[in-house]
Amino acid sequence: MRTRFQHGLDELKEKLLRMGGLAEQAIERAVEAYRKRDAKACQAVFDGERDINAAEREIDELALDLLAMQQPMAVDLRFILAVVKINADLERVGDQAVNIAQRVLDMISSPETEVPVDIPRMAETVATMVQRALESFIDGKAELAEAVLQMDNIVDRIKDEAFVVLVDQMNKYPETTRYSLDVLLIARNLERIADHATNIAEDVIFWVRGADVRHGGAHYPS
Amino acid sequence: MRTRFQHGLDELKEKLLRMGGLAEQAIERAVEAYRKRDAKACQAVFDGERDINAAEREIDELALDLLAMQQPMAVDLRFILAVVKINADLERVGDQAVNIAQRVLDMISSPETEVPVDIPRMAETVATMVQRALESFIDGKAELAEAVLQMDNIVDRIKDEAFVVLVDQMNKYPETTRYSLDVLLIARNLERIADHATNIAEDVIFWVRGADVRHGGAHYPS
Numbered sequence: 460m461r462t463r464f465q466h467g468l469d470e471l472k473e474k475l476l477r478m479g480g481l482a483e484q485a486i487e488r489a490v491e492a493y494r495k496r497d498a499k500a501c502q503a504v505f506d507g508e509r510d511i512n513a514a515e516r517e518i519d520e521l522a523l524d525l526l527a528m529q530q531p532m533a534v535d536l537r538f539i540l541a542v543v544k545i546n547a548d549l550e551r552v553g554d555q556a557v558n559i560a561q562r563v564l565d566m567i568s569s570p571e572t573e574v575p576v577d578i579p580r581m582a583e584t585v586a587t588m589v590q591r592a593l594e595s596f597i598d599g600k601a602e603l604a605e606a607v608l609q610m611d612n613i614v615d616r617i618k619d620e621a622f623v624v625l626v627d628q629m630n631k632y633p634e635t636t637r638y639s640l641d642v643l644l645i646a647r648n649l650e651r652i653a654d655h656a657t658n659i660a661e662d663v664i665f666w667v668r669g670a671d672v673r674h675g676g677a678h679y680p681s
Numbered sequence: 682m683r684t685r686f687q688h689g690l691d692e693l694k695e696k697l698l699r700m701g702g703l704a705e706q707a708i709e710r711a712v713e714a715y716r717k718r719d720a721k722a723c724q725a726v727f728d729g730e731r732d733i734n735a736a737e738r739e740i741d742e743l744a745l746d747l748l749a750m751q752q753p754m755a756v757d758l759r760f761i762l763a764v765v766k767i768n769a770d771l772e773r774v775g776d777q778a779v780n781i782a783q784r785v786l787d788m789i790s791s792p793e794t795e796v797p798v799d800i801p802r803m804a805e806t807v808a809t810m811v812q813r814a815l816e817s818f819i820d821g822k823a824e825l826a827e828a829v830l831q832m833d834n835i836v837d838r839i840k841d842e843a844f845v846v847l848v849d850q851m852n853k854y855p856e857t858t859r860y861s862l863d864v865l866l867i868a869r870n871l872e873r874i875a876d877h878a879t880n881i882a883e884d885v886i887f888w889v890r891g892a893d894v895r896h897g898g899a900h901y902p903s
Contacts, residue, residue, distance in 0.1 A: 526762070527753075533745070536745055536748050537745060540741070540744065543762055543766065548767055551880075554876075600873055622862075629862075636852050640844075647869070651873075660774075
């Protein structure tokens with residue numbers, strides 16, 4: 460019985476990693492769509508959302524099954540509940556990628572404009588945050604989660620700078636307003652993804668450290 | 682033992698309702714700050730965020746304790762996991778209220794400008810969505826949750842209209858760009874709150890209907 464439960468936990472972990480992969484792929488595709496002004500890449504993001512939603516439901520159901528299967532130990536309970544929370548964050552990373560793809564579609568209909576904001580670099584940073592947050596959870600490394608929190612400050616700063624330069628650009632060249640606004644909103648969407656990575660990291664610290672405290676640090680060195 | 686567990690479930694429900702009240706209060710305060718250009722009301726939103734975060738942690742811990750206490754029935758399991766998810770959404774409603782208050786602080790430093798967007802009405806709609814989503818959960822009424830999903834479409838439309846008129850305003854009066862942008866971003870924050878209400882409603886349909894199917898409809902008529 461214990462073995463079947465443990466097997467289920469492994470499966471849950473695997474599914475969550477796969478879910479993380481789908482979320483990262485969604486970010487990549489959205490940014491590729493942005494870089495290449497590519498409506499087909501936008502469509503790939505929209506199509507991918509269905510898979511992400513299905514994966515979310517699967518994980519929730521498996522978590523329920525595991526909780527119903529036997530009386531889990533406190534450390535396993537914390538793990539399962541953390542998966543449920545992180546799962547919801549990953550699903551919303553996918554939603555943000557969809558929002559970006561929608562803005563890109565809008566941009567494609569406007570003439571291309573030079574903007575002084577490096578969206579691909581910002582996207583790379585937030586994708587790394589999602590990756591590391593998930594890694595910190597899977598490996599139970601709270602210090603890696605702390606590093607994610609630090610990165611969030613950097614992303615906030617990039618977004619604030621983008622805000623200033625884009626407002627400036629809109630003032631100087633009103634004809635670029637709509638285009639600049641799309642870029643600004645994409646920067647906001649990326650900031651939201653960073654927030655989800657931060658939520659995951661905070662959950663890791665809370666759930667993992669909690670488990671740590673309750674189990675004398677044997678499970679999760681931090 | 683069963684009685685203590687049931688008592689714990691009641692406490693969990695109560696705490697979640699209180700959390701919902703805090704989230705709604707945060708929206709109200711943020712909109713009051715907007716309407717009155719009131720920095721003190723902004724500060725009240727910032728202060729309230731601490732209470733919301735503390736309430737979130739409390740609910741998570743109680744959920745863990747309940748799951749650890751005994752082997753819950755499937756219907757109770759679904760209820761507890763739904764609380765954990767809804768709890769996270771309510772916390773983020775509070776985050777959005779903080780974002781609005783930050784934009785209001787920015788607006789206060791600009792001269793007041795007439796904008797053709799009814800933020801208070803939009804805020805009222807999204808606050809109602811949060812309220813109804815929570816009500817649908819507490820009462821186990823999936824049809825009320827469906828109504829919340831319908832309202833989300835209305836909010837999306839209001840936000841899209843706001844987008845168009847504000848871009849137009851920025852083009853015509855570039856000197857109002859920053860102010861208009863603040864309003865636009867507040868409309869986006871409100872839309873995000875509507876998304877959280879939608880998430881809650883979707884969870885209600887998923888968790889409650891699931892419970893319904895598994896228990897022959899006795900617990901949650903829908």
